[in-house]
Amino acid sequence: MKKNNDIVLFKDGKRYDGRKADELRPIVMKTGVLKRASGSAYVEWGKNKVIAGVYGPRQLHPKFMQNPTKAVVRCVYNMAPFSVDDRKKPGPDRRSVEISKICTEALENVVLTEKFPNAVVDVFIEILQADAGTRCVGLTAASLALADAGIPMRDMVAACAAGKVQGEVVLDLMKEEDNFGESDLPLAVTPRKKEIVLLQMDGKLSREEFTKAFNLAVDGAMQVSEMQKKALLESPVEVEK
Ligand code: ADP
Numbered sequence: 001m002k003k004n005n006d007i008v009l010f011k012d013g014k015r016y017d018g019r020k021a022d023e024l025r026p027i028v029m030k031t032g033v034l035k036r037a038s039g040s041a042y043v044e045w046g047k048n049k050v051i052a053g054v055y056g057p058r059q060l061h062p063k064f065m066q067n068p069t070k071a072v073v074r075c076v077y078n079m080a081p082f083s084v085d086d087r088k089k090p091g092p093d094r095r096s097v098e099i100s101k102i103c104t105e106a107l108e109n110v111v112l113t114e115k116f117p118n119a120v121v122d123v124f125i126e127i128l129q130a131d132a133g134t135r136c137v138g139l140t141a142a143s144l145a146l147a148d149a150g151i152p153m154r155d156m157v158a159a160c161a162a163g164k165v166q167g168e169v170v171l172d173l174m175k176e177e178d179n180f181g182e183s184d185l186p187l188a189v190t191p192r193k194k195e196i197v198l199l200q201m202d203g204k205l206s207r208e209e210f211t212k213a214f215n216l217a218v219d220g221a222m223q224v225s226e227m228q229k230k231a232l233l234e235s236p237v238e239v240e241k
Pocket of ligand 1 (some may be wrong): 058084085088095130131132134135136175178183184186
């Protein structure tokens with residue numbers, strides 16, 4: 001979080017982009033967007049544009065990586081070079097390796113891996129345009145893509161962040177708020193059982209602020225979950241040839 005005392009991020013109850021403290025950015029979700037993937041989803045969330053594609057379950061090679069009791073879930077998060085202001089160097093870096101790991105762990109919690117021994121389920125999250133909160137958008141899109149692929153799951157995963165910006169606890173930080181705010185708390189929930197499958201924190205929050213931000217982010221994720229349900233109900237029955 002950078003220091004900038006000039007930028008006003010919260011004034012008269014309104015945020016930098018005019019939202020209220022507990023308001024999400026506009027979100028659009030679509031499934032079945034890739035012809036050759038087993039399942040796919042596209043999510044626009046504020047200025048974020050993210051696509052997720054699922055391949056599998058299929059037999060895992062090389063064989064020594066197989067687990068005879070369950071499928072392996074592999075999630076790869078990648079940011080396109082043109083997704084951010086300064087061209088991002090293509091390929092994995094520390095940040096994308098970390099986000100791939102936490103997304104894999106979140107999705108492992110919901111996929112019924114025991115149904116597919118020796119198999120792999122590959123999940124690719126491609127960030128086409130980034131404006132903060134991309135791990136939440138990516139995970140939300142990945143869960144939609146898994147459902148679109150018809151992969152048996154215990155529950156969905158819906159994600160959202162909350163944080164602290166110029167002393168105010170707010171929902172779903174955009175880039176300026178993320179850059180110049182005090183704290184960011186992304187989390188992911190399984191909506192049916194309300195289990196937390198991802199929880200991270202950047203910056204500092206007091207105990208009270210943490211509780212407030214946590215509850216706000218869970219409420220945000222539950223709203224995201226309703227949008228996922230709607231997107232799945234509106235899914236095309238057959239992918240266009
Ligand atoms: P998240 O996107 O999940 O909030 P971060 O907090 O690490 O993850 O990043 C916040 C935002 O910072 C990103 O959404 C993106 O807009 C920007 N960002 C991240 N990595 C880079 C990078 N390598 N170059 C430029 N901007 C970046």
